[in-house]
Amino acid sequence: MNEIPFNKPYMTGKELFYIAEAHFNHMLAGDGPFTKKCHEWLEAKTGAKKALLTHSCTAALEMTAILADIQPGDEVIMPSYTFVSTANAFVLRGGVPVFVDIRPDTLNINETLIEAAITSRTKAIVPVHYAGVACEMDTIMDIAQRHNLLVIEDAAQGIMSTYKGKPLGSIGHLGAYSFHETKNIISGEGGALLVNDDRFVERAEMIREKGTNRGQFFRGQVDKYTWVDIGSSYLPGEVIAAFLWAQMEEAESITQRRLAIWERYHEAFEDMEISGLVRRPVIPVTCSHNAHMYYLLLSNLDKRTAFINDLKVKGINSVFHYVPLHSAPVGMKFGRANGDLSITSQFSERLVRLPLWIGLDLHIDRVINYSERKPE
Numbered sequence: 362m363n364e365i366p367f368n369k370p371y372m373t374g375k376e377l378f379y380i381a382e383a384h385f386n387h388m389l390a391g392d393g394p395f396t397k398k399c400h401e402w403l404e405a406k407t408g409a410k411k412a413l414l415t416h417s418c419t420a421a422l423e424m425t426a427i428l429a430d431i432q433p434g435d436e437v438i439m440p441s442y443t444f445v446s447t448a449n450a451f452v453l454r455g456g457v458p459v460f461v462d463i464r465p466d467t468l469n470i471n472e473t474l475i476e477a478a479i480t481s482r483t484k485a486i487v488p489v490h491y492a493g494v495a496c497e498m499d500t501i502m503d504i505a506q507r508h509n510l511l512v513i514e515d516a517a518q519g520i521m522s523t524y525k526g527k528p529l530g531s532i533g534h535l536g537a538y539s540f541h542e543t544k545n546i547i548s549g550e551g552g553a554l555l556v557n558d559d560r561f562v563e564r565a566e567m568i569r570e571k572g573t574n575r576g577q578f579f580r581g582q583v584d585k586y587t588w589v590d591i592g593s594s595y596l597p598g599e600v601i602a603a604f605l606w607a608q609m610e611e612a613e614s615i616t617q618r619r620l621a622i623w624e625r626y627h628e629a630f631e632d633m634e635i636s637g638l639v640r641r642p643v644i645p646v647t648c649s650h651n652a653h654m655y656y657l658l659l660s661n662l663d664k665r666t667a668f669i670n671d672l673k674v675k676g677i678n679s680v681f682h683y684v685p686l687h688s689a690p691v692g693m694k695f696g697r698a699n700g701d702l703s704i705t706s707q708f709s710e711r712l713v714r715l716p717l718w719i720g721l722d723l724h725i726d727r728v729i730n731y732s733e734r735k736p737e
């Protein structure tokens with residue numbers, strides 16, 4: 362019996378040709394021709410004032426924490442139900458993650474709880490678009506404006522998704538994408554920072570180039586280049602950008618093919634939802650999504666454990682995540698929970714992610730058949 366992996370990175374077939382081109386042309390350091398193509402594609406796709414490739418979404422988030430000028434003790438409001446990088450980026454600068462609960466429908470930050478978490482130390486709100494489904498951005502932007510806060514979108518999972526027609530990552534002041542091999546558009550490890558607010562463009566370039574004005578120097582805007590800011594080396598080399606370019610060219614078809622698989626699952630599990638055995642993902646009418654993930658919510662932890670184990674016996678690999686950050690050792694040390702986080706705690710024990718990758722079409726009936734028998 363063939364194992365069905367949880368994830369299988371999709372490759373378009375052009376990656377090696379573009380890498381060969383970078384090799385042939387001796388273009389290996391960052392910000393070469395492939396990086397430029399990726400930047401232009403991202404800017405055209407999202408309308409960002411500036412898109413900058415990074416090594417990872419984690420790196421892009423670290424850049425946002427520097428751009429937001431996070432000082433020790435500054436607070437950043439975010440969900441607890443997210444990946445560690447959302448919080449780590451700010452903790453590295455002495456910031457305090459303030460965790461609020463999620464909405465039971467989308468599992469995104471509950472925007473109605475944000476205002477109560479704001480203090481005189483609050484600097485930013487970090488909405489995470491879980492599963493590539495948008496947070497309630499109009500409300501979040503409005504709160505931020507009234508309290509003079511920055512909005513930094515963790516759009517790691519959100520490329521090719523929109524909220525009221527606007528691409529995720531392009532709505533807040535800053536946004537971050539991931540191109541990790543578990544995401545939709547990939548380069549192994551990789552990410553991008555989207556700068557949507559003019560004020561941050563120049564500084565973002567400098568922070569990414571080790572705190573130098575190298576970019577301005579190469580454009581002839583200054584006559585020598587020097588150390589002008591704090592920063593690090595956040596840019597990927599051209600080999601990564603060449604790989605990523607092959608993926609960006611196919612972004613539309615990758616998204617369509619993932620959506621077709623997502624829809625298969627969604628139809629197949631409708632009856633189980635009606636019988637009360639599972640709850641399916643909810644997509645608000647304001648959102649178009651990218652089929653980053655298909656998950657089911659079972660009734661409790663025991664049911665989920667049994668479900669995952671039963672699928673495993675049949676060779677089907679399903680996974681769960683996240684350990685809520687407010688209950689993780691480092692989250693407790695550096696962050697604080699604001700209010701009751703009961704939806705986060707309950708849902709993190711109930712959620713299971715099913716395999717979703719291009720090519721799964723051939724095996725999806727097996728996943729659906731075995732899933733349907735399990736969670737009584």
Ligand SMILES: *Cc1c(COP(=O)(O)O)cnc(C)c1O
Nearest residue numbers: 417418419444446517539541552
């Ligand atoms: C994947 C992910 C990240 C981290 O992305 P990397 O590119 O691996 O650094 C951050 N936040 C969320 C919500 C993610 O899903």
